[in-house]
Amino acid sequence: MNEASENHLLLKVLNKETVERPPVWLMRQAGRILPQYRKIRNSLSGFIELVQTPELAAEVTIQPVDELGVDAAIIFSDILVIPEAMGLDYELIEKKGPFFPTTIGSASDVAKLSEGKTAAEKLHYVFEALEITKRELNNRVPLIGFSGAPWTLMSYMIEGQGSKTFSKAKKFLYQEEQAAHELLRKLTETIIAYLKLKIEHGADVVQVFDSWAGVLDKQLYARFCLPYLKQIVDEVDTAPVIVFCRGAWYSLQEIIDLGSAGVGLDWNTPAHSARSINQSTVFQGNMDPCQLYGKPTEIEARAKEIIAGMGQNHIMNLGHGVYPDTPLENVKHFVNTVKAHRY
């Protein structure tokens, strides 16, 4: 990381420096909310083609920096590149989501998966996209890399697709505990290698998404998630790590205790409640993405309420990815409200 990068607001906050205002970016800011993105996306055969074409992935990564004026870029990619690198190909079916033709159902399926740096290195297109983005950003804002968390990736690998309950993946935890731990271990090794490579290739910050934490509970989270997240937080020591465990309100204290540079929050947890648990944790979030469907005055009021509830050590964001049909002018109003704020 060069000296200019260190001066960026996001990095200052993750370093617990006192700042004038919270930095702001949006999960899924590189995506369908932007007409520039839709133009590129519609010219291609599929989402995965965009993920695997470094020049285009870099271009859509930079679009929200230009168009929205956000304080960070997040590399355009997908959490399911890791299962793919480990040997489980997937497709993205329009309006349905991810689909794995082959799934994991037993210890012998787990044994066949490759892992660690060998697997992670297959994702060269991501590293190329990071390098191009880093160069073209020319240090305007920091660049965020990301990965799915072990449990979330495991869920997809077992279910083969999204699910309302993830009962098949949870059944695996209850019935195949040893194989589950072996799968989580392999995923963890791969995620660590992948995030380290992302940082080597230009990521200033990395975020781990545990998108399906909400279907578990405190006991399962302690047994099957927290130890692996701890390993990631400890071993990825070359850049700040933000951990975002969506729906894991029941283990918030334990997630804080992981000691990551930042903790993402979904919109369910009131800002002041999170802050009352820990004064010094850097929290990221947590406006309801649907609030951006509302009137500008209401967006502004809610953003200010969250800023007031969080105080310092806060990165403004939504509590979930921005929804594709959000009015662009409302997204801009949200970003501008935060950027105009002074503590």
Added chain:
Amino acid sequence: MNEASENHLLLKVLNKETVERPPVWLMRQAGRILPQYRKIRNSLSGFIELVQTPELAAEVTIQPVDELGVDAAIIFSDILVIPEAMGLDYELIEKKGPFFPTTIGSASDVAKLSEGKTAAEKLHYVFEALEITKRELNNRVPLIGFSGAPWTLMSYMIEGQGSKTFSKAKKFLYQEEQAAHELLRKLTETIIAYLKLKIEHGADVVQVFDSWAGVLDKQLYARFCLPYLKQIVDEVDTAPVIVFCRGAWYSLQEIIDLGSAGVGLDWNTPAHSARSINQSTVFQGNMDPCQLYGKPTEIEARAKEIIAGMGQNHIMNLGHGVYPDTPLENVKHFVNTVKAHRY
């Protein structure tokens, strides 16, 4: 309610009497876990046909009482009969779930819906099913009736189907506040009339399911849900009401404050945490339905842990409906564990 009914364990607990052990039943106990159910279901063209045929609905309602030995029957029906009675027909698409060909998108759509007793009375097949069930149960166990909560029913009426985010329904809250309140008011009036009629026709207890509470937050829940739930709890005064707001952990105190006879809990909230909030609330739940995929010894250990965490004023149940592929012997082991317990 006759005297014999009053002696039932479930009713005693809802009346805050001290009992020897918690009563136990399972959400979705009348369903695919039972071979007897599958046989009837497979002989019909669809789920809705079963809902609308009183003799068969009564038969599948009683099956789990015979087969599992649960302490209550819950009438076999569907939460979406209310939108249908108000004028919005739906279908159930195999493996996909409910689908409304026509949805609610504006105040004028809301204005067209019928409401209250006029709407509720159209559901004569439910009342007939209750009467048959009540007669055939012959007072072995109490009979539970149920309804979807206003917000959950509204969600389906706007989305037209299930959704991961319910962003379309939430957008309606943010953009069409007045029409949203009018829709919630109409739903509330219909739910109240419907539950009262259910009680008149044989239900000893009624439960209100707010299945999609989890996509909201404390502020939205206070504005769009709690006042309507309060009205239901206050006006349905002819039998005990259990309120189950799945995912609304952020408003648990406010839900307790509604003063319903019982409060359902999903599996995310540890039993002892709920109990520490309020000693005298009758909590219902809250084992992870996926725990029933586990070993019998683990099912037993977890059930006992929940009983210990809850103490008196507890109705044992799962934290969600039992999943169709749950091994029947495990369900029985769960029920028997609870029935063998003594405080």
